[in-house]
Amino acid sequence: MIIFLEFSQLQSTTAICPSLFNATSAQDGILSRMRLPAGLVTSTQCELVTNITNQFGNGEIQITNRGNLQIRTSQALSFDTLLDLQDYGLASSEANTDGLRNIMASPTSGIDPHALINTVPFVKQWNFYLANHPELEILSNKFSVCFDGGETISVSDRPNDICFVAVEFDNEIYFSLHLGLGDRGDSPSAIGRLIYPEQTLQVLAALTEVYREYTEQKLNQANSCARPPRLREMIGNWGVESYLQLVEQKLGYALRRSSLELLSQESKIGIAYHHLGIHSQRQLELAYIGVVIPLGRLTSLQFHGLGDLSRQYGGGALRLTPWQNILITDIAEAQIEQVSQEINDLGLSISANHPYxxxxxxxxxxxxxxxxTDTQADAKKVAAxxxxxxxxxxxxxxxxxxxxKSCAQHHPSDIAFVGIQSKDPNYHEVYKVYVGVGNTDFGRELHSEYSAKDIPNLIIQLLKTYQNQRRDSTQTFREFFNRQGLS
Ligand code: SF4
Incomplete structure (x- = not known):
């Protein structure tokens, strides 16, 4: 491995968006983020993270909604620790591109019986490409790439700049190219181009290179404080077709066109809890277990314990999901009961009906x-x-x-609370409250200002109304409230 760290280099702590080499100073400590392409973390890597967290951190490990790991420490990570992280493959060998967003894939890629293609090799190749192209450090650190192999646990709706979504067309498997064209948090849209799997990395490199050249031009024109443009700003400026023309020039061939109607039929919505519990894998007699991680936070002891279970009974790696939970994969069906019991002994649940x-x-x-508002504390009170x-x-x-801004979720929830500044000086913390689907991104507004301390009782009231008055047990909370008048 090529090490680019210099002896004088320590972790900086001034970043707005944390990474390993540029951490963020937050109220609760110095926040460092480890990029885990496709959310994969081996049991040996789990051991190192646990040791660092125990030695320098607050004993807690967090999973983000891009399948990264975050730890909070009382001081910046030392040079030696950064080297260890590089050595274990938890930090890029190239510090400059380590801050780019994590590469996303379905947590069930390669194991879903219904998937069209295994996307893990694409993730690994793109990660390798990034590590060997330090010139990409000028890109916005929000530049994000995703691969969706057509798994039941879909990630094609997650906000990303570029997403390759596997589709079957004329009895062949392609990737449909999706680009993030809308507002912050919107899902990328199909743009009517099909990519052969073997050309995917080449096409992605060309898409990125055109964007890099645009970024360089913009930064040269602007003063030194200007931020790099987002990919969607470039597309907004040029239009999709002009962007693709430049990409095709770089490639030296035209991309295959396809009707948009056909491709948009392939869009799926990823559901937060469908991967929880026990599920069969594509591989005969193997299964995976989805573990509920409360608000994406677990103790280093629990993290280490799950890593050990994956080594002892599974494939030796955990998969972190964009819904901030963890999968243990490749468990022999005969050992599922034993592993479930050991997860339970770690104080964690595998039930999709668990409040968390x-x-x-x-x-x-x-x-x-x-x-x-203090969302984490308020959510914990509700769960309890x-x-x-x-x-x-x-x-x-x-x-x-x-x-x-809704960073933690980008689709309507059954119930959504959005922190606002209170107009009433007696209210310490207040939220707007939404239910079901409505004319805002969050749903139908139920209360324009609601005190945080009263939220647990409000939720119980809403749930009891739903449980007592729903048509039958198949009617979902959202369907029920979409039909109800709100008063
Ligand atoms: S939703 Fe708002 S408050 Fe929450 S992390 Fe995002 S920017 Fe911060």
Whole structure:
């Protein structure tokens, strides 16, 4: 491995978006983020992260909604620690491109019986390409790439700049090219081009190179403080077709066109809890277990324990999901019961009906300067209240956002809370409350200002109304409230 660190180099702590070499100073410590392409982390890597967290951190490990790992430490990571992380493959060998967003793939790539193609090799190749192209460091660190192999646990709707979505067309497998054209948080859209799997990396490199040249031009024109443009800004400026023309010039061939209607039929929505519990794999007599990680946070002991289980009974690696949970894969069906029991002994659940299975919260004001509320603490209170007061027979997706940017989730929830600045001086923390689907991105507005302390009781009220008045147990919370008047 080529090491680019210099002896004088320490982790900087001034980044807005954390990485390993540029961490962020937050209220609750120095936040370092490890990119894990496709969310894969081996049991040996789990051991190193556990040791670092125990030695320098607060004993807690967090999974992000791009399948990264985050740790909080009391001081910047030392040179030796960064070298260890590089050595174990947890930091890029090229510090400059380590800050680019994690490469996303379905957590069930390669193991889903219904997938069209295994995308893990594409992720690995693209990661290798990034490590060998330090010139890409000028790109916006929000530049994001995703591969969706047509798995049941789809990731094609997750916000990304470029997404390759496997489709079957004329009895052949292609990737349909999707680009992020809309607003922040929108899913990428099919643009009517099909890519042969063997050309995918070449096409991705050309898409990236045209964007890099645009970025370089813009940065040269602007003053030195200007931020690099996002890919969607470039596309907004040029239009998709002009962008693709330049890409095709670089490639020396035209991309295959296809009708948009046909491709948009392939779009799927990833559901936060469908991967939880026990599921059969493509590989005969093997299964995976999806473990609920409350708000994406677990102790280093639990993390280490899951890593050990994967080594002892599984394929030796964990998969972190964009819904902030963990899969242990490649477990012999005969050992599923034993592994489930050991997960339980670690204080974790595998049930999709667990209150934490479908609760998401952004980092809130302890980790983000834009937040109006302590989303993490409020979500924990709700989960504890649900555990004590009601039995869920169907997962309910509840989402807490500290402001209206909605980093933790980009689709309507069953119930959404959005932190706002209170107009009433007596209210310490308040949220707007939404239910079901409505005319805003968050759903139908139920309350324009609701005190955080009253939220646990409000949720119980809503759930009891739903459980007592729904048509039958197949009617979802969202269907029920979409038909109800709100008063
Ligand atoms: S949703 Fe708002 S408060 Fe929460 S992490 Fe994103 S920017 Fe920060």
């Amino acid at each position: 299975a479908a609760i998401a919260a952004c980092s809130g004001y302890k980790g983000c300067k834009a937040a109006f 209240h649900l555990e004590n007061c009601i039995k869920l027979d169907i997962p309910i997706n509840i989402h807490f956002s500290g402001c209206d």
